[in-house]
Amino acid sequence: MRTGQCRCATTTDTGSAIKLHLSIRWKLILSIVLPLIIITAVVMGFTLTRIFDFATLSIRKQQLGELNLNAERIGAQFENLSQIATTTANILSLAGNITEDELYDLLAQSVGDNPLVYGAAIAFEPFAWNDDQRLFSPYIFGTGDRLSAIDIGNDSYNYTDGSWEWYSGVLEQGKPLWTEPYFDEGAGNVLITTFAAPFYRDNAFAGVAKIDVRLDSLGG
Numbered sequence: 001m002r003t004g005q006c007r008c009a010t011t012t013d014t015g016s017a018i019k020l021h022l023s024i025r026w027k028l029i030l031s032i033v034l035p036l037i038i039i040t041a042v043v044m045g046f047t048l049t050r051i052f053d054f055a056t057l058s059i060r061k062q063q064l065g066e067l068n069l070n071a072e073r074i075g076a077q078f079e080n081l082s083q084i085a086t087t088t089a090n091i092l093s094l095a096g097n098i099t100e101d102e103l104y105d106l107l108a109q110s111v112g113d114n115p116l117v118y119g120a121a122i123a124f125e126p127f128a129w130n131d132d133q134r135l136f137s138p139y140i141f142g143t144g145d146r147l148s149a150i151d152i153g154n155d156s157y158n159y160t161d162g163s164w165e166w167y168s169g170v171l172e173q174g175k176p177l178w179t180e181p182y183f184d185e186g187a188g189n190v191l192i193t194t195f196a197a198p199f200y201r202d203n204a205f206a207g208v209a210k211i212d213v214r215l216d217s218l219g220g
Contacts, residue, residue, distance in 0.1 A: 085196060121152060
């Protein structure tokens, strides 16, 4: 009887030792391994966030660089285009006598020499061209060899009625300007922006020289 009791006690002691050993192992796991897992997850999360932020910043910088390049290219295009109308205005201010055919030839050259220019016009102040003709505005427009010629003042609309920024704006401000985009109904019949510059005769405002640029032609 005593021997059996001793065996039972030994078995119980062994089970308790195993349980104690497992308890210590789990405590070690919980106290060492689990914190390591948490720390690793935090570090990986922080690293991934930094990588994502860096990639996003790099993409934004690249996009901003491309936008700046496009803006510079378009800005240079606008500067070159404005010189066309400015040169025409200077010629008209200096030229004493110029014929109607010469006006159309000058405009055709402005359109033909630059593919970005859709149209070019010279708009005279009322009776500034001829005492018997209130409005006169020769206009050349088109692309390539397909150019058309009209007189805006006679064939299209009254450009002096205050509704056309390219004329009334220059008249009011007394200086060149780029207009807001608009649909040139009655003349070019396309969505354009216009640069117009004033010209003078006998120190008085005599009209404007303008070029029209199709918006879909820019940035290429």
